[in-house]
Amino acid sequence: MRTPPTSARHLLALALVALALPIGGCGTxxxxxxxxxxxxxxxxxxxxxxxxxxxxxxGKPLAAVDGMKSYSAGVGxxxxxxxxxxxxxxxxxxxxxxxxxxxxxxxYGLHSNSALGPQRNALIRxxxxxxxxxxxxxxxxxxxxxIDVFSDTPAxxxxxxxxxxxxxxxxxxxxxxxxxxxxxxxxxxxxxHLQTVMNALPGRxxxxxxxxxxxxxxxxKLAERFQGSDAQSQALTKMMSMVRLQAAVLSYADVFLMLTxxxxxxxxxxxxxxxxxxxxxxxGH
Numbered sequence: 001m002r003t004p005p006t007s008a009r010h011l012l013a014l015a016l017v018a019l020a021l022p023i024g025g026c027g028t029x030x031x032x033x034x035x036x037x038x039x040x041x042x043x044x045x046x047x048x049x050x051x052x053x054x055x056x057x058x059g060k061p062l063a064a065v066d067g068m069k070s071y072s073a074g075v076g077x078x079x080x081x082x083x084x085x086x087x088x089x090x091x092x093x094x095x096x097x098x099x100x101x102x103x104x105x106x107x108y109g110l111h112s113n114s115a116l117g118p119q120r121n122a123l124i125r126x127x128x129x130x131x132x133x134x135x136x137x138x139x140x141x142x143x144x145x146x147i148d149v150f151s152d153t154p155a156x157x158x159x160x161x162x163x164x165x166x167x168x169x170x171x172x173x174x175x176x177x178x179x180x181x182x183x184x185x186x187x188x189x190x191x192x193h194l195q196t197v198m199n200a201l202p203g204r205x206x207x208x209x210x211x212x213x214x215x216x217x218x219x220x221k222l223a224e225r226f227q228g229s230d231a232q233s234q235a236l237t238k239m240m241s242m243v244r245l246q247a248a249v250l251s252y253a254d255v256f257l258m259l260t261x262x263x264x265x266x267x268x269x270x271x272x273x274x275x276x277x278x279x280x281x282x283x284g285h
Contacts, residue, residue, distance in 0.1 A: 034062055041067030045077060045168045051105050051147050052079040053163040054173070058156065060100050076106025076146075079167070100152050101160055108146040108180070113139075113187040121186050123194045124161050126176030128184050131157075140164075141184040142177040183209040 042050060042065040055062055064080040071077050081101040113119060119132035129140045135154035138161055140147040147164060151157035165173045183198065183206035190198070198206045222235035 034064065038065050038067050041065070041069070042077075042079065042167050045071075047071075047077075048105065048107060048145055049143065049166040049169050049171075050077050050079075051103055051164045052167045053081065053101065053103060053160050054165070057081045057101050057160060057163060063099070073107070076104050076148075078102055078104040099150075101156060102148075102150040103160065103164070104148040104150070106146055106148070107144055108141065108182055108184075110182070110185060112185045116187070119188060121188060121190050121194055123191070123197060125164070126197075127179055128186065128194060128198060129161070130184075130186060140177065141180040141182075143179075144181055147177075181205065 039062075042052075045068065052062070052065075060081045060083060062079060063082045066077045066079070079102070080099050082099045113130050113132075116130065116132040118134075119130050122129050122131055124138070124140055125142075127140055127142050129138055131138050133150075136151055136157055138149045138157050140149070140161065149157050149160045149164075151160060163173050164177070165171050165175075179197075179201050181201075181203060183201070219232075219235055222238055223231045226234040228234075
C-alpha cells in the first residue's frame with residue numbers, strides 16, 4: 001500500500017479540513033481508547049506477520065488497527081498512530097490532520113519501484129529497503145512481505161523502522177528482520193553493500209530473477225527472426241533445442257570430468273602399490 005506524494009497528501013488534507021469546518025467546527029478529536037476486540041484481532045491475525053511499532057510511538061498512542069474486518073489482500077493490513085483522529089479514512093485517518101504514523105504489511109507482489117518517483121535504496125534492519133515520497137515513506141522487504149512505513153516527517157519514518165516488530169508472532173525490535181525470499185524490484189542505484197546482501201539472499205532469488213529476465217530477452221530476440229502469427233512458438237522451439245544442446249554438452253563434460261578423476265585416483269593407487277618380492281630359492285637363467 002502506498003500513499004500519494006507529500007504535497008498531494010497535504011492538499012487533500014486541506015480539502016478535508018475545508019469540508020469539515022462548515023459541518024462541525026473542527027473535525028479533530030482525540031480518538032477513543034482502542035477496543036480490546038480490535039487489538040485481539042490484530043494479535044491473532046492469521047495470514048502473515050503483522051508489524052507495528054509498539055503500543056505507543058514517540059508518545060503517540062496506537063489509534064486504530066485494521067484487523068480481519070478491514071483486511072484487503074491488495075493493500076494488506078495496517079496499524080495507525082496518532083492523537084487527532086476518530087476513525088480511518090483517506091490516507092489512513094479522518095479528522096482534520098494527517099496521521100503521524102501508519103505501518104502497513106502486505107504480501108509482496110513483484111513490481112518495479114520506478115513508479116514511486118524520486119527514491120533511494122538502503123539497507124535497514126538487515127534487509128533491502130526503498131526510501132521515497134521525499135523520505136516520508138519507507139518500504140522494507142522481509143520474508144514474503146513488504147512493510148510500508150508512512151509518516152509526516154522523514155526523521156519519524158526512519159525512527160519507526162527501528163521499532164518495528166510483529167504484533168502476532170515472536171520477535172523484537174532489536175533483531176534483524178527476516179531476509180526476503182524474493183528479489184525486490186529496486187529502481188535506481190544500488191549501493192555495493194546492499195547488492196552484496198541481495199546476492200546472498202537465501203535461495204538466490206535475485207540470480208534466478210536475472211536469469212529469467214535474460215531468458216525472456218533472448219526469447220524476444222529469437223521471435224524477431226521468425227515470421228507469422230506463430231513466431232513466438234517457433235522462437236520457443238528454437239530456444240528449447242538450444243537448451244537441449246547445451247545440456248548434452250554439459251553432460252558430456254561431466255562424464256569426462258568423472259573419468260579424469262577416476263583415472264587420477266587409479267594412477268595414485270598404482271604408485272602406492274608395492275612390487276612383488278622374488279620367491280626364495282628362485283634361480284635365473
